[in-house]
Amino acid sequence: MTLTQAFRAQADACAGLGSPFMGQLLTILAEHWPTTGALATKMAGFDGDIGPAGHSLPLRIAGGLHALVLSGQSPELAALYPPHAASDSDLRDGVLAALKKREAFMLDWTDSAPQTNEVRRSAALIAGAHVATAHFDLPIRLSELGASGGLNLMWDHFAVDAGGVRFGASDPALVLKPEWDGALPPETTPIIADRAGVDLNPLDPTTGEDLLRLSAYLWPDQPERLALTRAAASVANAPLTRGDAIDWLGPRLDDAPDGQLHLIQHTVAWQYFPKAAQDRGRALIEAAGAKATARRPLAWLSMESDGDTTGKIGAALVLRLWPGDLTLNLGRADFHGRWINWDYAG
Template structure:
């Protein structure tokens, strides 16, 4: 069977990211995988070679579907073995397997869409970097997010970052992020996000109930703080429509870079998204951004901020700035924003 080893690998990843319930759930499914069921046959015949996190992410699709049933109140028996309850392993797996059978039609549909989250805690990096950029370039920002999902982090200027090292953000924030912080803390600067848009191949509109459910279901049931932050970020979304367009990230970005607005800094950023772009798309995007950087001026500077996996602990946080084409390592951050190790006390003067 193809899926049990992938379930076990995902269980280890979830344990490392602070979710013992997900580790327990996925391990139990691996040990008792119902191969001779519609869901079992669907997964066994899945066309992707990689069924895990680097490909189809079938374990997360299954877990997300189960959590969606709990959040909707669609299966009280299943909810009775979900956190904060602590059932025996026998009761947990028996109830989960029964739920998979009861909701076979639901899972046949749910499994067709890839997992999608919008990890709000990654905005800690955006807040810190934006304050440092604004201190160097006290200009209004045009913001473009690549791989924006539901666009929750496009509202980062309305979030507060509060740590033992210091605080950034508005006095009455939509939510407050509290990562473990190590290293120098940015000096507060005035943030003015004049315009903000994002792009995603499958954008979600958080004010639509079905999209809000999907964004919530892929959070892990024993991490209610993530769900609370996500709901607060959803509530901060503009009531007049979503901030994210559907499309290829680089095709979408190209016209936004053609005619820079004088007196504005254009901030392009992505958090754990670029690494999923095909190599050809990455190359095209890099060339496009570098060409725009070569045209940048002191009155219309360009900033490219990335938080991406590079093989080290957590994700590397890197900033490129034009004019001048400076590449500045800012630090590292946990993939889910639980900790930040910042190294940039301040950016070099413009």
């Protein structure tokens, strides 16, 4: 895949996920990407997959441009970004000027892969936790793999409005409003006793620099996502570890205490783990499940791509429970949490 092809593919994906501005921006970059200069040379030097499942160069570049806008470093570019509506020619000129003028910033920014913490995925996590608690009514020991900034570890501070029916926190820091199709999850009250997460590059959403990185990868014409991220950051306090997810998970499974439900969660993260790590992680979890008891149960809640392209593109919601090794297919969800098709009726 060439960089031009990667820009076009990402433009189509973003437009399909409700961001016409990103579709416009990335199409402009596909057609007018500079072929000279240090940034162009750097991008041309990447090997392997440069698309969304690999280095994700289009989103690195778009995120850097958005960071220039959010940080106030490029007021000229900000005047062309939402809520303003710019013509293709004006946006083209502004973007090319910013890439040239702020090249040093862009060179530094694009060293790291895109990192988001899509808070709207917590709607699915909250619903899944209600099901897990219906089976094992114990305080939750919560572990997240690929936690990024840890915002989705804070879901007990959020509420869900499902077609006018609310569940979740009684005094929430934010309310998530996905398009909900299906029955509601069980009326339980998940209580988190302990929470922690792991990521190869954990971010601290309480610091300006890391919050800027999380915010910059949210799309400029979707301000509600930015508002939700900042609201979630206001209550963030989950401890995060930098490291390999499976290496971290092993000891955490071993020292899980009696009297708590150990709930492992991940959203659109497992699919990016190397196959060897997936195999090792699955074996660790299943081995711990085989030792689970009613006083020391284990739950594995995942929201990962199911590869279904026949209908709505999204992720499968799957909950495995031990003892008993029960697999519950809870439904499907949009990658950004815009909709949930709930199939579990209890």
